[in-house]
Amino acid sequence: MVKSFLRSLSLWVFAVALALAACAPTQEEGDAEGGGGEVPDEVLIGATLPLTGEEADPGNFYKEGYELAFELENEDGGLEIGGETVPVELKLLDDTSDQATAVNLAERLVNRDQVDFLLGTYSTTLVEAQSTVGEQNQIPYVNGGGAATAIYQRGYKWIFGSLAPIELLARTQMEWISDQQEAGKIQDPVTIALLWENTSHGEDYRKGVQDFADESGGSFEVVLDESFELAGKDYSALLSKVRSADADLFLADAHLPDFITMHRQYVTAGLCHDVITYGARGVEKDAAKALGQENVNAIASAVWWNGQLGEQGGPNEEFINAFKEKYGSDPEWYQAMGYEAARALFHAIESAGSVDREEVRQALVDLQMESIVPEGELTFPEETGYQAQYPFVVQQNLPDGSSPIIFPEELATAEGLAPNPNCKS
């Protein structure tokens, strides 16, 4: 019996040792006290991102944006608070693309690690869940990864979003298509196959397309209107419906992994439409690698930022140069919006001149920051629940591998391909 007991005991000693090892901090621990009005030794900002799981690719893009913003700020000496410069540190955890984990880790950052402020995670569904922690704990939560209006229509006071709404994204795409109709490139009227992810993000996209179609006086007709589950693996049934609908345009709203999976099956099924879009997705380098350049050509996407905005100089040029220097590649909108969310929070802390949560919140409400977003200024209007509002740019994949801005006209760097030339062949 003693032998048996010792055998079991050794097992449980191993388990306890494992647990203790897990308790040991493996990431940098900060000790800044949040919520005070005095000048701290350091400002500690907490964030989670989906560094693994379904949203790992965009999550790691956002990480690059966050880290660049922190590095540049600290290179300048840090945040200017009360006449002193204070270093700012990021405590970043991996929420594994899971909503419950994102919520738990945010609670941990606020109540155990005592961070001063929170930066948001990426993707609407994760932000929607995690933002409740910011509101519950009354701590400023600035995110560049949640775009659905549902996040900002809950009457929350502590949540600020730097992504303009998805409804506007859909409307911008429809305006571009409408322009192509007027130019005689796309027939009028046209029929639409509309697919949207079963989230508030997808619902916003659907509403944007549907409202525009309803207002168009018959120029657009939605002949297929279907939702799909996030992180799906098989879209063949859905794409069969798309084939049966025989629509002219294929408008879908999907996150990056779903876009890649769905479009692979779309290509395999031999489908082709005059306009193909997956909402904000389509120009990612990972997608071209996964699907082949020839299969992503002509996909149009409306996004919050494009690297060609750097040609206008100002903060865009500064961001792009710094990004290239640090990472040796061109940034996409993911990195840009992560960077800009962090910068907005820094700006507000400096404007408040304190790490007092209420003062920083008020500074975010009053924020008017020169920005890298298309209109050049970032604000968080109260009437939209503190969600930023600015125009989108439509970009399109060209056969030479570039993805120029094709709409709006005043920002366009190339002419778009419409109708999709691949269908003719």
Add this chain to the structure above:
Amino acid sequence: MRRLASWLPEWASPWAAAGFVVVLVALYALPLVVVLDPYTHGILTQTFMFVAAALAWNWLGGYVGQISFGHAAMFGVGGFVTARLLLSTDLPFFAAWVVGGLVAGVYGLLWGHPTLRLRGPYFAIATIGVGEATRLVATFWSSFTGGSSGISLPIPSGDFKQALYWYALYFMAAVVLLSYYLRKSRIGLGLLAIKGDVDAAGDVGVSATFYQDVVLVLSGIVVGISGGFYASFFSFIEPSDMFGFERSISLVLMGVIGGIGTILGAALGAVVYVILQENLIASYPDLYLGLYGLLLVAVILFEPLGLSGLLMRGARLVGYRPGAGVAAGGIGGAAATEATGGAPEEEPTLEEARP
């Protein structure tokens, strides 16, 4: 102790009752005498809730021996019914939890009545199917669950979140008492008989269908209330978290790590699970489920009675002979007997367990 015994039902152990009251009073007073930071406060609250859910799972998995991988279905139903009630009616939150729990119990009966005729792995496989089917329906029932985005509840005040600690404690205490009652009562004997040999139980007049249905409904109610509590605690729920397979597996893990079939085991399993999760999830987010898997394999191989089995071995070394009621369960009767060195006193018989 004799005086205490005279106040108790004849099947209740005065030592167990005294221990229960001491622990309850200590946990009640803890936040009043020690300043707990909100994080620790929240972890304790969640632990109480998961102890209750693990005990409820244990009624089916431990007492009847029907391992369910589908309890997330009831957890989710309870959570979403509660959330919808809180959003659309003026029901007090505790009433919403109870209604959510009752609906979850009825839902459990709907799928449990036919599937509980299956035994062993067949029942386990059926519950996986039930859990996944429920998750898919919930994901696409956007008007009720909010789809993949889930639904947000109004943000409660800090005081309410503090108060949830005591609500969770009362809830856990009630479930512990119910577990003890179930274990010791005529129903408990029936369940033991069914676990031992369902055909023989039928021969002596124990209706397996009735007893299992009763236990599943009770289990569903408690797990459903836990789901409602979870919704109130986090102010946000979504289908893949509430109905996900990970949620079901977490209840199984709590039971197995602590020791299936025992009250102490399920409670200890929940405590260890929450503590491990809270610490591993931040440090090793990729590995924590894998580590649970390793722990599960290790328990099955070396200590089928889990933590409670280890405690009993230790107690026996110092001369304590645990009663049959303390040592019920194990993942499998044969495995448990073998792992405990063939000690027959660890496997309760109907005679030993009879009050």
